[in-house]
Amino acid sequence: MDKDFIYLIRNAINLSNDKLMNCHNVSEDSGQFFWLYPFTTENINGYIDMFDLKDKSLLTVGSSGDQTINAILKDCKDITVLDVNPFTKYYFNLKKAALLTLTYEEFCRFFCYIDYPKVFKYNFSAFNLDSYNKLKEVLKNIDEESFLFWDTLFDVCKVNNVRRKLFSSDEDRVSVVKEMNTYLKNESNFNETKIKIENINPKFIKGDIFKTKLEKTYDNIWLSNIGNYYSLEEIKNLIEKLDNNLNMNGKMLVCYLYKTTKNTKYNKDWDPIYNIEKVYEIMGNYITYFESFIGVYGLKFKEEKMKDSTLIYQKKKAGEVCKK
DSSP states (O other): OOHHHHHHHHHHHHHHTTSSOOOTTOOGGGTOOOOBOSSOSSOHHHHGGGSOOTTOEEEEOOTTSHHHHHHHHTTOOEEEEEESOTTHHHHHHHHHHHHHHSOHHHHHHHHOOBTOSSTTOBOTTTTOHHHHHHHHHHHHHHOHHHHHHHHHHHHHSOHHHHHHHSBOSOOOOHHHHHHHOGGGSSHHHHHHHHHHTTTOOOEEEESOTTTOOOOSOEEEEEOTTGGGGSOHHHHHHHHHHHHTTEEEEEEEEEEEETTOOTTOOOOTTSOGGGOHHHHHHHHGGGOOEEEEEEOHHHHHHTOTTSEEEEEEEEOOOTTOOOOO
16 A cells, blocks of 8 residues: 555544544645535536536536436446545445445445434444445455555444544435435436446546646536635636636536525625626626526425526637527
8 A cells, every 4th residue: 555545544544533633624734634425415416407418528526426426327428526535536436336236225324324214313324334345345346445445444443433524414314315316316216327337437636626737628517516615706717727628518517506596685694606696797708507496405395496506607619609
């Protein structure tokens, strides 16, 4: 094992054993890491069909791996995952091995922790050893480094601590998680994903999306909700940078907006990206579509009027108009 990998393992063990504080706003440079997200916090199922993914290329962020898995179900064959979290690759490969090995119910029992199997109940079978032992040989065949990472943690740490300490607590109840993810929406989709994911091996780049120089271009780029954490000027600069890596007619998900439509009145305490009037003023040239759909809270409370939205940019030749 090289020293960088040993460093990652050591820190993961220390995090799991409460010897390091894990904060979402601390960097790897300080010996600490960003949390993994157990599942997406977005209703991916609400926007995924706005993108042409079949046999296309995709650059995405997202440490849950769900953006990647849902794209694979939609027949996306060329996927690059860019994330600052070095654990992201290991977690995707764990999910892939679980998809290939476990049943639909076993998969949910292994990964879901909050409100599973009932609301207000924690799932203490999460990361259970029986399921891990079923999938670990498949994981080893997928990626030996990912296998060594998880196998070491499962060997020297309490598995429940691993599930709680390496992951954000920002996880919705299982019924909502299933609705947000096309691959988990039902057992039929899960089994279709099981077939499609076997020969898909995304490329992983560990880095800051604002600083990383990308060598290729993509048909689609998904920025998730990172716009929540930066100024509008910074997001505009990022879009301008990534525009060089977007193919003609390609689409970029600029930002996912929670509990927001075009008519939502801005509150000055909110993140700047929710000031829609200002968004159009500063980066209107990069907002081709503003699309709304049932939001995460809408799924949770079964209320279709509770909407989330996406800001989408489509690259066109000068003078060419997009059909709205």
